[in-house]
Each structure stands twice: as structure tokens, then as C-alpha cells.
Amino acid sequence: MKMLTCKDASRLVSEAQERRLGFRERWGLRLHLWICDNCRRFERQIRLLRRALRTLARRAETDTQGPDLSPAAQDRIRKAVAERDGHSH
Template identity: 40%
Template sequence: MLSCKEAAALVSESLDRKLPLGQRIALRMHLLFCRFCRRFSRQVLFLRGTADRVRGEKEGEEPPVSDSLSAEAKEKIEQALKTHSESKSKP
């Protein structure tokens, strides 16, 4: 049987990498009997899930925004260069 400390370590470790089957089972068993660690793992998973969702939304939203901004900025720069060079070329 895992101690609560070991179980907590496995919970946070399971977020970053897939645990070996033996450790997964040991953790499962501990969570079955220990409601403190069960609550802890739920909170950790919830927080992790929220963070992933927020990061995913950001990643999904950022490219179109920056694309439209850069396209607009590019146009403005091109126009500015055009106007500038045109006015410059005129005597």
C-alpha cells in the first residue's frame, strides 16, 4: 500500500507522463481507500484540465488574430511606403 505522500507524488507524476501499470494500480488502490488523496487527485486533475483548456483556447485563437493584424499592418506599411516613395519621386 502506498503512503499518502507517495500517492500524491504519483498523481502529479501521472500528469506529466504515463505511469507504469504497477504504479497506476497501486495509485488506484490507494485512491479507493483514501478519500484525502482522492480529493487531491480530483483537484489536481481539475486544475490541470482547466490550464490545458485555457492554453488550448489561447493557441486556437491567437493565430487568426495575429494573421489579420499582420495582414492589416502589412497593407498599411505598403501603402505608407507607396505614398512615401511616390511623394519622394515627385520633384
Template identity: 65%
Template sequence: MLTCKDASHLISERQDRPLGRRERLGLWLHLLICVYCRAFERQVAMLSRAMRELGRRGGADGIDLGPEARERIRKAIAERNGHD
């Protein structure tokens, strides 16, 4: 029988690789009886959704390049563009 520690590792790894048949069965049996690991499973799924949303939003609002950085980059582009 898997411990919660083992099961939680598999719950995490399932996000990153397909589990083997025996791993899937072991995890399924554990989740049937373990409310703790089911809660962890929901957290892992929510983390994944939230991370993607964070990526789509590109981080917090109101973040932008400073005027100096903009000017520097603008010059670098103009310089390189001129050489083409």
C-alpha cells in the same frame, strides 16, 4: 503500501508521463482505500481543465494593449514591412 505523499506525487506525475505497471497498481490500490487522495485526484483534474480554459480565454477579460504600445508596434511593423 504507498503513503498519501507518494500517491499524490504519482497522481501529479500521471498528468505528465505514463506511469509504470507497478506504479499504476500501487496507486490504484491506494486510491481504493483513500478518500483524501481521491479528492486530490479530482482537484488535479479540475486544475488541468481550468488551466486550459484560462488559456483559451487568454486570461482575464478586458485586457488590451495600450494606445502607446499599439502605436509603437504599428510603426515597427510598417518600418520592417517597407524594407521587404
């Protein structure tokens, strides 16, 4: 089996988050990560990124940090809702 380059390996690290790698790909990657410090660190970082984004994706429902809807926008939206709500009664 031809050895993977770091370029090949890094792409597989990313694709492993998207699809199930084939048998050869999986073993090629495992072998490469075993001998390559850079790619091993890269893989950890890409996994950390995924974990961080998952956390971020779920945060909206409870989180109170970050920018608020501006008072002007709140007014505007409140009016639009009241108006539409009035019509439906």
C-alpha cells in the same frame, strides 16, 4: 506490495499527467485512492487544474476578456510595423 503513503500517491497523481505509470505504480495508486478520501479529492483537483489550463491555453484566439494592449504600445508597434513595411516596398 508495500502500501503507498499519501505523499507517494500525490506524487504519482502528478506524474500520471506526465508519463505512463508502471504496472505496480498504477495498481498501488488505484488501491490507495480507493481507501483514501484525501488523495481521491486531491486527484480530482489536479485533474480539474489540468482541464482548466487546457481551456486557458486555447482561449487566446477567440477571447476578448482581459487586459488590452495599451494605446501607447499600440502606437509604438503600429509605427514600427509601418516603418518596416515601407522599407520592404
